[in-house]
Structure formats: C-alpha cells, structure tokens
Amino acid sequence: MNRVVELEGVSRTFPGTPPVEAVRHVDLDVEAGDYMAIVGPSGSGKSTLLHILGCLDRPTSGVYRLLGLDTGSLSDGLRTSLRGSEVGFVFQAFHLLPYRSVVENVMTGLIYNRTPRRVRRRWAREALERVGLGHRMDFTPRQLSGGERQRVAIARAIATRPTLLLCDEPTGNLDSKTTESLLDLFDELRTDGLTLVIITHEELVSRRAERRVQMIDGTLIEQVAS
Numbered sequence: 376m377n378r379v380v381e382l383e384g385v386s387r388t389f390p391g392t393p394p395v396e397a398v399r400h401v402d403l404d405v406e407a408g409d410y411m412a413i414v415g416p417s418g419s420g421k422s423t424l425l426h427i428l429g430c431l432d433r434p435t436s437g438v439y440r441l442l443g444l445d446t447g448s449l450s451d452g453l454r455t456s457l458r459g460s461e462v463g464f465v466f467q468a469f470h471l472l473p474y475r476s477v478v479e480n481v482m483t484g485l486i487y488n489r490t491p492r493r494v495r496r497r498w499a500r501e502a503l504e505r506v507g508l509g510h511r512m513d514f515t516p517r518q519l520s521g522g523e524r525q526r527v528a529i530a531r532a533i534a535t536r537p538t539l540l541l542c543d544e545p546t547g548n549l550d551s552k553t554t555e556s557l558l559d560l561f562d563e564l565r566t567d568g569l570t571l572v573i574i575t576h577e578e579l580v581s582r583r584a585e586r587r588v589q590m591i592d593g594t595l596i597e598q599v600a601s
C-alpha cells in the first residue's frame with residue numbers, strides 16, 4: 376500500500392448566498408515519500424483542500440481515501456483517530472502555548488493521539504532532537520527565535536510519527552535564511568520516509584519540492600517540471 380492520498384472528484388462547497396465552491400472536482404494521488412507543493416492565488420482553495428487531506432473537514436462530494444481507507448465511510452471517532460495517528464500539521468502561526476516549556480508543547484501533540492503517558496516525554500525529546508532543538512527543551516517559546524519556534528511546531532507535528540505532514544505556509548513568518556534551513560529539515564524528514572504536502576506562496580519553497588500543483592478557482596492543475 377504505497378498510496379497515501381487518493382482524491383476522486385472531491386468538491387467542497389460552503390453554504391451561503393451564493394454558496395462558495397472552494398474546491399471543485401479535484402482528483403489527486405499522493406504516493407508515499409512524495410514531496411508536493413501547492414501554489415495558487417489567495418482564495419483559490421488551498422487551505423480548504425489541505426483541511427480535507429488532514430480530515431479536519433469533509434468533502435461535500437467525491438471520495439477521499441487516506442492510506443486506502445475511504446474516509447467518508449468512517450465514523451467521526453475513527454476519522455479523528457486516523458488523523459491523530461497518521462497526520463501532522465504545521466501552520467504559519469506556530470500556535471505554541473506561551474507559558475509551557477518547549478518539551479511540554481511537543482508533548483501536547485501526543486496527548487490527543489493516545490500515546491501512553493510514560494513514553495510521551497521520550498518521544499517529545501526525540502522529536503526535538505530530530506529538529507535540532509535538543510538543547511532548548513526547557514525554554515519557553517518566547518525565549519526562542521521565529522525559526523526555532525517553527526521547529527518546535529514541526530517537532531510537535533512529527534512526535535506522533537505520522538505518515539503525512541501537511542504544512543500551510545510554514546515559512547510565511549520567516550526570513551529567507553531561516554526558510555532555507557527549515558527546507559533542509561524538510562529534506563531530512565523526507566529522507567526518513569515522511570510524505571510532505573506544503574502550501575506556499577514562495578518560489579524559494581516550491582522550487583525545493585519534487586512536485587508542484589497549482590490551485591486556481593478551486594481546481595487543481597499539476598505543473599509539469601520544466
């Protein structure tokens with residue numbers, strides 16, 4: 376089973392007058408180990424699509440299979456546990472708890488996916504070492520640079536050992552040098568076997584991915600490498 380994501384005719388319409396067709400008839404396969412960038416103008420449906428991929432939202436129509444499982448046929452509870460064990464998220468705003476230490480922030484990612492209490496701290500520590508922050512465990516987020524904060528958020532996302540890492544503008548708040556070093560980290564995570572899907576406005580970021588798809592008005596177009 377090497378296919379991580381399989382979308383068939385997936386649409387997402389938000390109710391309203393008029394309704395917003397944010398995602399329209401999208402077909403997409405993402406294989407294990409893929410590194411894919413999603414580009415496209417503001418409002419084109421990128422985040423909506425990413426939320427569907429992460430089981431944070433459901434398609435209005437069409438079929439979404441995650442690791443071969445038809446997510447539409449799963450109960451809410453099963454979708455939540457599938458998300459908890461297989462998907463990690465990283466957002467532009469790091470969403471760290473300001474008064475908790477770095478290691479505690481990473482441990483929050485492990486509470487929701489029922490990781491046994493006694494291994495949480497060890498997995499959190501391993502994830503922090505993986506992102507190069509083994510020496511910052513007991514700091515609080517406000518004592519970290521922007522790039523370090525994003526690494527903590529990435530550690531939190533990978534601490535659960537997901538198959539798929541979904542990132543929505545992960546470098547949007549970072550300068551270009553910090554962005555480059557985060558992209559090096561993404562390369563390493565991918566070498567470890569993680570499947571990566573990254574929304575970005577930045578050429579610097581999309582260039583590093585292996586596949587690029589573009590969203591325009593809710594539809595998805597694969598860009599052929601030149």
Ligand SMILES: Nc1ncnc2c1ncn2[C@@H]1O[C@H](COP(=O)(O)OP(=O)(O)OP(=O)(O)O)[C@@H](O)[C@H]1O
Nearest residue numbers: 389395396397415416417418419420421422423424
């Ligand atoms: N919860 C919602 N209810 C109604 N409309 C929504 C909702 N979420 C998104 N939309 C609409 O769907 C469209 C696509 O939004 P989406 O956030 O996916 O765009 P995006 O490509 O991520 O844009 P950006 O680059 O600015 O983040 C927009 O027109 C937006 O207004």
Ligand SMILES: [Mg+2]
Nearest residue numbers: 421422423543
């Ligand atoms: Mg968005």
